[in-house]
Amino acid sequence: MACQRRVLTVDDKMGGHLTNIMKHFSFxxxxxxxxxxxxxxxxxxxxxxxxxxxxxxxxxxxxxKKRRRAEEALxxxxxxxxxxxxxxxxxxxxxxxxxxxxxxxxxxxxxxxAQRDEFVDTLTCLFLDGxxxxxxxxxxxxxxxxxxxxxxxxxxxxxxxxxxTFYYGHKTKVLWNGTAKEDAKLSxxxx
Numbered sequence: 650m651a652c653q654r655r656v657l658t659v660d661d662k663m664g665g666h667l668t669n670i671m672k673h674f675s676f677x678x679x680x681x682x683x684x685x686x687x688x689x690x691x692x693x694x695x696x697x698x699x700x701x702x703x704x705x706x707x708x709x710x711x712x713x714k715k716r717r718r719a720e721e722a723l724x725x726x727x728x729x730x731x732x733x734x735x736x737x738x739x740x741x742x743x744x745x746x747x748x749x750x751x752x753x754x755x756x757x758x759x760x761x762x763a764q765r766d767e768f769v770d771t772l773t774c775l776f777l778d779g780x781x782x783x784x785x786x787x788x789x790x791x792x793x794x795x796x797x798x799x800x801x802x803x804x805x806x807x808x809x810x811x812x813x814t815f816y817y818g819h820k821t822k823v824l825w826n827g828t829a830k831e832d833a834k835l836s837x838x839x840x
Contacts, residue, residue, distance in 0.1 A: 688738035735805030
């Protein structure tokens with residue numbers, strides 16, 4: 650929570666225009682959709698997570714195993730991994746919303762074909778036509794003054810772009826550097 654406060658102090662918001670400090674994190678293994686929410690949180694809190702991991706990796710009071718795990722987690726956070734996580738999160742959210750249409754006691758089967766077509770159109774528009782990374786209006790707000798809705802892939806990209814540098818021990822962690830854009834493009838092409 651302290652890392653989230655620090656990010657809010659510096660930037661006034663975290664990923665996805667998140668301005669509140671998140672306190673509750675839980676994973677429920679039996680629930681099939683329990684992978685959707687954590688991905689959203691991970692992407693929106695990326696800078697706070699990296700800050701926390703850097704602090705753990707640098708804290709000599711921590712046992713060596715814990716510091717090494719934090720350092721390994723930092724090494725695993727790459728631009729291509731972050732963009733792939735955004736894509737997977739967007740795909741999961743679209744699929745989950747489609748599943749929820751049928752997850753009712755009284756679904757009208759006459760609507761199924763139209764609902765399936767809408768689902769396929771959404772997937773085609775986002776993932777095949779490339780709107781998953783489409784730019785939001787230049788003002789970044791809708792007509793009502795509310796921040797425009799963004800995909801999680803867009804939020805992940807925005808989390809990487811400030812090129813923040815985190816220092817721990819004798820090492821640095823840069824989320825986005827000169828080669829990161831090319832790495833992210835390669836990860837998108839390999840999917």
